[in-house]
Amino acid sequence: MKKFNIRKVLDGLTAASSSSAASAASPQSGNRENDMIQETLQSEHFQLCKTVRHGFPYQPSSMAFDPVQKILAIGTQSGALRLFGRAGVECYCQHESGSAVIQLEFLVNEGALVSALADDSIHLWNLRQKLPSILHSLKFNRERITFCHLPFQSKWLYVGTERGNIHIVNVESFTLSGYVIMWNKAIELSSKTHPGPVVHISDNPMDEGKLLIGFECGIVVLWDLKSKKADYRYNYDEAIHSVAWHHEGKQFVCSHSDGTLTTWNIRAPAKPAQIITPHGKQPKDGKKPEPCKPILKVEYKTTREPYAVVVLLEKDLVVTDLAQIGYPIFENPYPLSIHESPVTCCEYFADCPAEVIPALYSVGSRQKRQGFSKKEWPISGGNWGQGTLSFSEIIITGHADGSIKFWDASALMLQVLYKLKTAKVFEKPRGKEEKSSTEIVDEDPFAIQILSWCPESRVLCVAGVSAHVIVYRFSKQEVTTEVVQLLEVRMQCELNEVESPEGGGEQASAVSTPGTSSSPQTSLPQSHPSTSSSNNSSDGLRDNVPCLKVRSSPLKQSPGYQVELLIQLVWVSGEPPQQITSLAVNSAYGLVAFGNGNGLAVVDYLQKTLLLNVSTAELYGSTDPHHRQPHSPRKTRQPSAGEQTSKRKLHPLTNNHNLYARDNSFSRSRSSSVTSIDRESREVISSFYFCDSLSKKSETVAVPSLWVGTSLGSMLAIALTVPSTPEQRMQQPVGISFCGPVVRLKGGILRMAQLDASGTLLPHVYESWFEPNAPEEERERPRRRRPTSPPSSQENPDCQYAVVCSEKQAKVVAMPSQNCVYEHNITETSFVLRADVVTMTAGVGIACFCANGHIMTLSLPSLRPLLDMNYLPLTDMRIARTFCFSNQGQALYLTSPTEIQRITYSQETCDNLQEMFGELFTPVETPEAPNRGFFKGLFGGGAQSLDREDLFGEVAAGKASRSLAQHIPGPGGMEGMKGAASGVVGELARARIALDERGQKLSELEERTAAMMGSADSFSKHAHDIMLKYKDKKWYQL
8 A cells, every 4th residue: 555745746647737736735734644645546546448338229220130149230320330139248349430331241150240331341340259350341442332142151242332233252351253243244235224223132042043133223133143144134113122032032022112012933024923012002993002102121031930020210129029919029128218218417326235226126117018028039149248346336317308217237237227207296288389488498398407316315306407306205105195395496696797706716715704594594385386477576577487387186106216395496587597507415414405507595305495595696705706796687578478488499418517618619508598698707506515524614523514616616615503313303494504615726616525534535424215105103214324534633633625626626625724735737728527536446536527538537635647548539518418427437428319338447347348248159050951842852942052162263253353442451450360260251261271281282292293294204205215226226236
C-alpha cells in the first residue's frame, strides 16, 4: 500500500496540469498530516475497453441464420454486425468503413460468416473465437455488389453486380475466379435493354450445375455452369424482389414490385404456371387485381420443412411458431425492447444490495404478457461465458411515455425486471383537442427527465418534463389509492439574474450565515389541483395552475412501486413553471429536494409538506458574490379559446440537468424554458447531495445536511434538524438553517461526495427497506443508517472532506474549516459532461467524461490523474446526456436510439473479459441431406453434385483481372487464421498448403525423373552411335 505525499504529485501523468494542481493545493499548516493519507488506487488499476452492447440493432439492413449452429446474424446500415445465440449469448462487431451491410451469408456449421457491404466490399468473419474478427476482405473497384450466394458446403461464392454480371470468389483465399457470367451472354436476345442489377442467385436444389439468376427488370435465367450458356429464360413485366426454389427443383416462385407472386415450371418458360396477388383485393368480374405494395421476400416451403419464421422489422425482431394453431410468436429472450418508448434518461447502479434484484423480479414477473408459444426459443446456439462478476448491477431507463424500466445488468447480460408507468397518476386526454392549455410541451408530456433512486430503501423519485416530481415506495402488496396525495409548489424568482460574477472560479468567502432556522413553508396535501377559472390572476393570466391534471378516480396500484406523493410546479402570473434541473431523495431524512432556474424546494414526503421554497440568491445571504438584477417576467398574453397556445416541443434526450455551459460550437440548453439571455445570466440549481456533515465552521458533530451545487460553480450548505424518533418524525417539522457557501469552482457543479479523515468514501445515509403497507403493529421500522465520523482533535479539527467536481475543476475541501486542500483543473479547452465519485476494488476515485471525448479518472483525496484516454468523439448529444459511471469500473451510454453500450475502465474487468464472453461456435456434426427415395435416385431424380473446382479453378477458368478487385488481409492476420484452422476455411487452407507441399515434392520428383530420362536417352544415343560405328568392323579390327 503506497503512501502519497503532496510533494510527489508529479507522477509523470499530465505533468503540466498536475504541477498547477500541486501549487494550488498546498496544504495549510493545520492539515500537514493530510499529506500522508494512504492511497491505494493507482494508474495500473485502470484500462478502458468496450464490454457488450444491448438492445435492438439500430437501422437493420440484413439478416442470416445458421440452421445447424442456430446463430442469427443481423447487419445494420452503419456497418454494425450483431450475432445472437441463446439468451445471454450476444456479440457486437463493427466494419471499419461504417458502410451498410447489404447481405450476410453463413458458411453453415463452419464458424464463419461472409458480409457484403454497400461500399462494394465483402468480408470473411471468423466466429470460432469469442471476439469475431475479419480474416479476409475483397474490395471491388469497377462494379457494385448487389447480391451474393454461397451454396451449402461450398468454397465458391457467387457475387452479382449492378452491371448484371456474376463473379465467383474463392472463400478459401478470397481471390476471384476467371469464370464470369456476363449479363449479355445470360440474356442474349431475350431483351433489347439492359436487364438491370442482379437481385437473386441460387443453385437448383437437385442439380448444382444449374444456376438461377434473377435480374431486376423481371428476367430470370436458368444458367448451365458446365456448358456456360442459358438453358431457359423467363420474362415478366414487373420488377423482381426475390426468388425461391421448390425443394424438388422443378418450380420456382418470384415476388414482384406490384405485389404479385409468379410461379414458374422450369421447362415452361413461355408463361408463369400461376400468378397471384395474395395481399390484393380480388375483383369479382375476373379482372386483374389492383396493384399493392411490393413483396420483398418470398420462401417456397413444404408443410413439413419450416417450424418457425424469423421476421426482421425496422424496430423489432419477431419469431412466429408455425407448428402451433394460431401461429403464436415466441417470447423474445433478448433485451430488444429498450426503445419501446424513446429513452430520455438512464442511471447505472453497480454493487447493489443482493436482495433488490429478486424483489424487483418477483413483482415484475406478474407483468409478463401471455399467449406466447410454449416451445423453446429456436435461436439457441452458443454457450455462456465461464467468468462472472461478484456484484449485482441494475440499469434504470426513463422513457418518453413516462414509463421506467429496471434491468438486471449483472454478468454482462441484460434482462428486464420491472416496468413502472408513471403516467397512471394523471388524466390522459383522449385526443389532441382535449389537451389542456396548461401543458408546456407539445409531445410526450409525461416524459421522464431525471431519476433519483436509493437501492437500500428502494425509494424512487422521478422528475418529468411537465415540471412534476413523483415519489414512489416499494411494496409487495396491492393497494387502491382513493386520492393521490398532491403538493403544489409555486416557484418564482424576483432576484436571480446575475449581472457579473465576482471572483469566478476562486474560493468564495467562507463566512457562514447566522444559523437561525428559517420558518418552514408548509402546505396541506390536496386531492387534486383546481383548474377552474378562479386560478387566473387579476389581469387574466394563468396563475397557480399545474401543467397536468391529476387522476380523480381511484388508482389501483399493483405490487411494486406505488405513489407516495405527487409534487407539481404551477404557473406563476402567466409564466409556465421551469423544468426541473436537479433532483435528490433521501430515505433517512424522508426528504426530496429539487431545483431549477428559479431556485430550490425541499419537501417532506413523509408529512407531505413543503419545507423550503427559496431562490438561489437567498441561499447566499450576505455572502452573495453576484450582483443580481430583478427578474422581469415576460409579458405573456393569455390566449383566447380559438388560439393555439405556444408550447415547447420535447424530443427524447433534449434536456439534461447537468448540461449548462457552452463551449465553442457545442451549444446546450440548460432548460427549454430559459431564454438565451437567461442562459447567460441565471444561476441554475445543478446538483444536490444529502449527508451527515460538518457544514458550519463551528460544528464538531456531523448533522443532517443538504449540499447544493449551482451552474455558476458555487457549493452551498443547508443544515437540517431531523427529529430522532419515528413518532417525533411524523409529528414535528424538520428544521432548516442556511450555512452559506462552502467553496466555488469554475463551471457548473456536477457531483459532490464526502470522505472521512482517512480518505474513505462515506456511504450515503439511508433507511433500510420495510413494507410500507404492513399493519402498524407488524411493521418493524428499521433505524436509519448514518456514516460515522471520527471525533476531531484540537491539532486537526478537520475530520471530513467534501469532494466537489464541476465542469472544469475538482476540489477537495476540509470540513468544517472549509479549507481547500487539493485542487485539479480537469480541462481548459473542453468541459466535463458527467462526473461521478466511484468505488473500485482498490480504492475510491473520480471518473469524468468530457465533451472532447476523453474519459479521465482522478485519485482521492489528492486528485492525481490516473487515466486519460480519448475514447469517443462527441458526435451525438444522446451520448452526452446518457453517459453515466458506476462503481467497480463500469459505465454506459446510449449509443443509438435503440442500443446501450457498456464499457469498463477497470483493468481487472478487462483482464477477465475473455472468460466472461460467451462462445458463438459449438462443434456439431453437420446433418446429412434427407434421402429423396430409392426410385428417384435409380431413375435420375436424385440431386446431382458438381465439382466446382474443375469449373472455377485457375487451371480451368484462368485468372481474373487484377483491376477488378483488391484483396485486403484481415486485421486478425495469422492469429485469425490459426483460430479458424479447425473450420472448413482452415481445413481448405491446410489442404491447399499440403497440396502445395505435395506438388512441390512431385515437381522435384518429376525433375529428377526427367533428368534420369534425359540421362537414359543420352546413354541410348551414345550406345546407338557406338553400335553404328562398330557395326561393320571385324573383331580383329577393333
